Amino acid sequence: MEHLNENTIRSHIDTSKIHQPMFFHLLDTVDSTNRFLKDLPFRNGATICCAETQTHGRGRFGRKWHSPPYENIYFSVRLGVEGPLSHFSGLSLVTSLAILETLNELGLNDHFKIKWPNDILWYQTNSNDPKKLSGCLIELITNPNQPAELIIGIGLNVNSQTDKHPLPDKSWCSLLDITGMTHNRNLIIGKLINHLFHHINQLSLNGFQSFSEQWQRADGLKGQAITLTAPNGIIHGLASGVTQSGQLILIDGDCKTHFVSSGEYTLA
Numbered sequence: 001m002e003h004l005n006e007n008t009i010r011s012h013i014d015t016s017k018i019h020q021p022m023f024f025h026l027l028d029t030v031d032s033t034n035r036f037l038k039d040l041p042f043r044n045g046a047t048i049c050c051a052e053t054q055t056h057g058r059g060r061f062g063r064k065w066h067s068p069p070y071e072n073i074y075f076s077v078r079l080g081v082e083g084p085l086s087h088f089s090g091l092s093l094v095t096s097l098a099i100l101e102t103l104n105e106l107g108l109n110d111h112f113k114i115k116w117p118n119d120i121l122w123y124q125t126n127s128n129d130p131k132k133l134s135g136c137l138i139e140l141i142t143n144p145n146q147p148a149e150l151i152i153g154i155g156l157n158v159n160s161q162t163d164k165h166p167l168p169d170k171s172w173c174s175l176l177d178i179t180g181m182t183h184n185r186n187l188i189i190g191k192l193i194n195h196l197f198h199h200i201n202q203l204s205l206n207g208f209q210s211f212s213e214q215w216q217r218a219d220g221l222k223g224q225a226i227t228l229t230a231p232n233g234i235i236h237g238l239a240s241g242v243t244q245s246g247q248l249i250l251i252d253g254d255c256k257t258h259f260v261s262s263g264e265y266t267l268a
């Protein structure tokens with residue numbers, strides 16, 4: 001199986017569209033690629049960290065991200081925020097859309113949906129148990145006298161044989177499961193960078209509303225009954241799309257509309 005390689009990744013990056021300097025840290029092992037980037041000093045440009053394995057890969061809500069060696073993509077990028085921070089409220093959703101575009105470019109379409117805000121799920125034909133292929137974890141760095149920065153961490157299951165390693169807390173899947181073939185991680189990382197940077201640029205210039213149609217096609221939660229744990233209590237409601245800034249619209253049994261920025265929920 002191929003190892004991570006900076007030259008191969010760079011050979012797939014579209015330098016006619018991405019002009020900012022990019023610095024790579026490709027590591028054999030690290031606790032978490034997000035954590036690694038967070039501890040680096042400020043630098044202009046984009047700093048990227050990928051690892052062959054993570055000993056403490058992190059998911060949202062303090063969950064663990066399963067990171068077996070040499071099989072999958074554990075990718076993080078750190079970059080400065082350009083424009084108002086409020087433009088970035090839809091960043092998880094837009095990152096998920098960039099992952100979907102990457103899958104499309106690899107010739108994989110139709111079978112994926114996004115479960116707001118950031119789970120990429122695979123809907124296998126004749127199965128009503130969608131499986132998680134990818135997720136992202138966004139963190140914000142603010143330091144006095146420095147521009148705000150974002151860390152976008154993406155886990156994408158590529159070459160794991162997931163049926164041999166079932167996870168206790170979720171159904172997961174990989175591109176190998178879906179296609180029956182192994183995939184080149186360096187190529188996927190290069191293409192992911194292209195789509196991610198293009199999407200972030202669009203988000204900073206035109207806001208989340210410019211992704212509205214794309215989101216509607218990808219929305220895997222719309223129309224589903226959910227139970228959300230919000231800071232002020234539990235809400236049962238029907239997921240009804242997202243606002244122009246990417247908040248989830250939830251309509252409860254009394255027809256009251258709630259706008260949700262984050263929170264854990266379960267499907268009812």
Ligand code: BTN
Pocket residue numbers: 031032033034035054056057058059060061063065073074075076118119134135136137153154155156
């Ligand atoms: C989630 O779905 O809960 C988010 C998962 C994010 C996992 C990625 S793997 C690369 C980066 N480093 C981490 O520790 N987490 C993210």
